[in-house]
Amino acid sequence: MKRLPFRYGSIEDSMVLTNESGQYYFLSLPHFKQFLSDADELPQTIKDDLQSKFFLSEEHSLAHALEASSLKLRTKKVFLATFTELHIIVLTYACNSKCIYCHASSSTDATQAHSLSIPTARRICEFIMRSPAPSLKIEFQGGEPTLQFDTMVFIVEYLKTLNSRFGKHLDFVVCTNLLVLPQKHLQFYKKHDFSISTSLDGPKQIHDKNRTPLNTQSNYDRMMEHYHTICTAYSPQRVSALLTVSKHSLPSLKACVDTYVEEGLHSIFIRALNPYGVAEKALDDLGYPLDDFLTVYDEVLDYLIALNKQGTFIREELASIFLQKMLTPFSSGFVDIQSPPGTGISCAVYDSDGGVYPSDEARMLARCGDTTFRLGSVLSNTYEEVFLGEKLRELIRMNMVEASARCCGCPYIPYCGIDPVRTYQETNLHTPHQSCKKYAHIITRLFEKLHTDEACERVFFSWLTGIPYLELTL
């Protein structure tokens, strides 16, 4: 028998094989040695499994096995076929909250708002429509983007007018703190089928400490009131929340999960503090060692799995990004963890001054004066200069896990990716390879659970399908 391309690593007392299309198989150490020395001697059931997952092939069917594997690999990388789908527009840097970790360096001072003008918005729309992707997702960011609601309305309507010539599928997302939700905003979101992305940092005490109100009214109370309004007057499926973990909330992460469950949310994205904007300047006060985060993350992952087994459906989104790649033929669509990197080719960010950046984090750096990743401007460059220029090409070329000296050989290559902006920032802060360590840790935990706990595998499939654990049959 012939071995097909694979990589390997150890999981507890076994070895895990992975291949380019993301399939995996656990082998005991003696069987792994047999696989390397003489695969023909392996038990028939293992050989059958390894053939079905394209780790082994009979000599006479090698061409067929390679053909099938190449199709699977192409499916995994299908995001390359469509080019930039996600377009983020920064409407303003003004904000009505004063979050202690604000990654975007927003301002409550109107003179520092740097809001998007209509002529620049018009030019951004024309740029976006040049993308060859048949399906576009337009995401409004800030600051607090709803403070420039009229500009948002202009963009949506102008894009729809332009789209009458292109016939693309358009999706809209607004990233809002939900502190304001006038009726006309809600009607507009419903009319244009918006998704609403918000932040919920945990129980009221933690949320209000992280996301400091500008007045005496609790941000938590206002946000939750509007969240429930959306659920009843629009759709609970159209709103999702992100949890940013600060030093204050790290010891209480289980309580944060409880808040999500109590408020009826079915997903939680546990996001470690990112070293950008205000968070970077306040790392000593707000940050924590990565090892501390990972210890708590493991505990909370176990807690979430237990909740699901007991009948409460709640999905952890970061784990689900990896699970999507491990358990299905598809990629996740999460641009921060893909290879080639999503910067520019899957995601583009248009800053309020018309500057174009390859990721949200790149514009956060620019807001702090570091324009290393600025690709150009919609006001002075053509689409081709921005998206086909050498700067973006080099960024992509230099940041593929398949070609990285550090990554080659790693069995987690099919599930991972390099975020060039994060790598640059980690180097600047003399904390290299933090993302690598975090992702490898989480993928290892997921493999351990898949290897040892069949019920856990069912929980993971329930996260990917959206079917509650107790209703799911495999």
Place this chain on the structure above:
Amino acid sequence: MGRSITISKSILSKLALLQACAQSHTYCSIEDTDTHWILSYAGDEDTSNLEELYHLCLEKEAQLVVEATVAPLRELLYRKAFESVAQRE
């Protein structure tokens, strides 16, 4: 394990050494003789890191040996998956 490690070039290739250094958090100097690599510390760091680097070197060498058995097929796999697309474009 002392402040330096000498490894024969017959068991550790340059590629494996470079890959291990890229992945390791250990900073050391590398002396390249005709027959050996000599990895050594200049400072007073904990020598357990050097030991870790040594094991990583051997792990990388083993990976390279295994990879050599499937590398031609991996290249063919990528060609089959993407060459037709590249030619089309």
